[in-house]
Amino acid sequence: MTDPTTPPCIICVAITGSLPRKSDNPAVPVTVAEQVESTQEAFEAGASIVHAHVRNADETPSSDPEKFAALKEGLEKHCPGMIIQFSTGGRSGAGRTRGGMLPLKPDMASLSVGSNNFPTRVYENPPDLVDWLAAEMLTHGVKPEIEAFDLSHILKAKEMSEKGQLAGTPYVQFVMGVKNAMPADRDVFDYYIHTVHRLFGQDAPWCAAGIGANQVVLNEWAIAAGGHARTGLEDNVRLDRDTLAPSNAALVRRVVEICDEYERPVATWQEARQILGLQMPATHAEITV
Numbered sequence: 487m488t489d490p491t492t493p494p495c496i497i498c499v500a501i502t503g504s505l506p507r508k509s510d511n512p513a514v515p516v517t518v519a520e521q522v523e524s525t526q527e528a529f530e531a532g533a534s535i536v537h538a539h540v541r542n543a544d545e546t547p548s549s550d551p552e553k554f555a556a557l558k559e560g561l562e563k564h565c566p567g568m569i570i571q572f573s574t575g576g577r578s579g580a581g582r583t584r585g586g587m588l589p590l591k592p593d594m595a596s597l598s599v600g601s602n603n604f605p606t607r608v609y610e611n612p613p614d615l616v617d618w619l620a621a622e623m624l625t626h627g628v629k630p631e632i633e634a635f636d637l638s639h640i641l642k643a644k645e646m647s648e649k650g651q652l653a654g655t656p657y658v659q660f661v662m663g664v665k666n667a668m669p670a671d672r673d674v675f676d677y678y679i680h681t682v683h684r685l686f687g688q689d690a691p692w693c694a695a696g697i698g699a700n701q702v703v704l705n706e707w708a709i710a711a712g713g714h715a716r717t718g719l720e721d722n723v724r725l726d727r728d729t730l731a732p733s734n735a736a737l738v739r740r741v742v743e744i745c746d747e748y749e750r751p752v753a754t755w756q757e758a759r760q761i762l763g764l765q766m767p768a769t770h771a772e773i774t775v
């Protein structure tokens with residue numbers, strides 16, 4: 487059982503990503519309509535953040551702000567209150583087009599603050615692009631989620647915070663299990679938590695994502711340790727080695743079950759917004775106190 491002062495667990499669902507195709511799992515939502523439907527089901531299952539990329543009709547990754555705008559409109563209509571987080575990392579090498587959707591003012595956006603290897607290439611995040619993306623997020627009131635693929639990325643977030651490049655307490659996500667980057671190593675995971683607490687305070691929220699079979703491992707580690715959890719078809723298309731996940735919602739339900747095991751309540755979208763210091767959406771402002 488977790489400490490009674492532990493906050494409810496925020497579940498983030500990464501619905502699409504830039505890699506998995508329908509040939510990997512037909513449940514991967516690709517069109518905006520599919521993405522809205524898949525997110526609504528995941529929202530109803532307990533997710534309070536949706537992390538989204540957009541795709542072209544041929545399933546290749548896109549940065550098109552018009553697609554992001556259509557997705558945002560659909561999500562606001564069908565998942566009212568849910569925290570919308572757009573990816574600025576999905577098209578490594580694409581330069582500033584990666585942040586072309588930030589003027590749409592999603593609640594959050596992912597922000598990678600350093601480079602590292604991915605399975606078959608370098609994940610490029612040059613310093614001038616990182617600075618520009620952070621500045622755009624400040625301008626448009628978008629809260630970054632710092633993607634920590636390495637320990638140095640957490641320390642970089644501290645430096646950026648001290649320089650005024652990030653608003654509020656940085657929200658760090660540990661990403662583990664990407665081939666050729668940081669594996670799902672328990673000692674490193676514990677040191678990441680220690681580092682977040684040391685740099686940003688004992689109450690600083692953090693979350694974790696595991697790739698492939700590591701998804702459920704990281705879900706359990708994070709829930710047990712008082713962090714927040716990410717799931718979804720972007721990171722993992724299977725329930726186990728032999729079973730494809732039937733939907734994003736099925737993966738969310740698996741996280742809810744782990745929360746139940748550890749007697750950790752699942753955060754509502756209102757609680758998630760409070761924990762992350764996000765404004766309530768305008769349509770709900772009058773009913774929240």
Ligand SMILES: [Zn+2]
Nearest residue numbers: 500503573720
């Ligand atoms: Zn992503």
